[in-house]
Amino acid sequence: MLNRRLFLACFAAGLAAGCQSGSSAGRLPPRPGSRAVARAPAAKDSISPDFVQMYRAMPEEPFPVPAVDISKIDPVYYRRQVDYSSSEPAGTIVVDTPNRFLYLTMENGKAMRYGVGIGRAGFAWGGRARIAAKRPWPKWFPPAEMIEREPKLEKYRGGMEPGLENPLGARALYIYEGNKDTLYRLHGTSATWSIGKAVSSGCVRMLHQDVIDLYNRVPNGTPIVVRQV
Template sequence: MPETLAAPSRRAVLAGFAGLSALTLAGCQTGRNPRIAQAGAVAPRRVIDPYYLQMYAAMPEEKYPVPAVDLSKLDPVYFRQVVPYRTTERPGTLVVDTPNRFLYLVMENGEALRYGVGIGRAGFSWGGRARIAYKRAWPRWTPPSEMIERQPELEKYRNGMEPGLENPLGARALYIFEGGRDTLYRIHGTLETWSIGRAVSSGCVRLLNQDVIDLANRVPNDTPITVIQGPSEAPAA
């Protein structure tokens, strides 16, 4: 387990968001007046804080330029943000709260940096304690044999799919090992904004590309990770 990380101040963490261009979406549903709807009027567009627009702006400097996130397509609760978080986990630990679709990077002083995530569908879930063995920028994706059996169209990727925006692992991948064994689960990036906050992937934890880039920049190899499956296990935020 790595040494306890010194927690940056709230101001420093938030300032780092824009610089690292990590990814999270904003999207607030606005109710429509039935009379206005009947008249064919269009509800006013939600105003998005420029701070978040910058946080999820395009990243042309990446090897494969990452487009800006359409923040109108995601509930703002899944924006990357510092939140109060009570836990017995050491600062520097990652906690995946599967029921609530959040990933927390535990900080000091009862706080955590929270990211919105998409998680595995029922039947493709995993929970427990493990570690991030290593990280990769723009990784190749190799589907497991079991996945190829379920989806024969993936046979062409048996030896790996080249990196890029269409690669399912996105801009970064963090590889989860349990002891010395590869669990085959990853924390990785995605362009699919709609999938954040949902159970859609084959067991992996997906973040917006901007967010996974931010996360990968913050955590070292051998970072401990806890994946919570049941609501009763989740520490109070």
């Protein structure tokens, strides 16, 4: 079950469903035994063409997605298949909150690993749930509490239309505990600077190219585990 105390604190604050970025919090310490995380972005002339292709422009999308300047992202957060020892069955999403990774477990001790941005301090969450729905280019509905704090969002009470400026981006995966919507999402972002940081209001953000890749790999009902430590 989700960590109730953290969940209720986030819910009461009305920020969980907002999935907006805020001021960046400091990096959380990695959990004991976790692998070291590189810090420096890659020089453009040292980036593999495979990664350039991976993060190419996607003009075929309903709202064309621009290429990512991955030289501005720590290479450790590029999408890649990695060795990954886990007790979770293949096909499970595991969010490693302290290290800013999302893993999709695979057979034979492997996983697809993605860099993510996570909820800033005070809005973190953790536990077990499932992906109950997936939507391409979804509308975004700011919670009433958020509109009350930020009246300029009143115009979006009925939903913000899809697009690159929409906080949910190109894809959204909706996290449910049983039949209850937790209000947390895995979703796309254009904010490359936010990958590897704690910036959002509780949701897990991924580069558009990465969330599209994950969306295509997982069905509804996929289990998700979010680890705080």
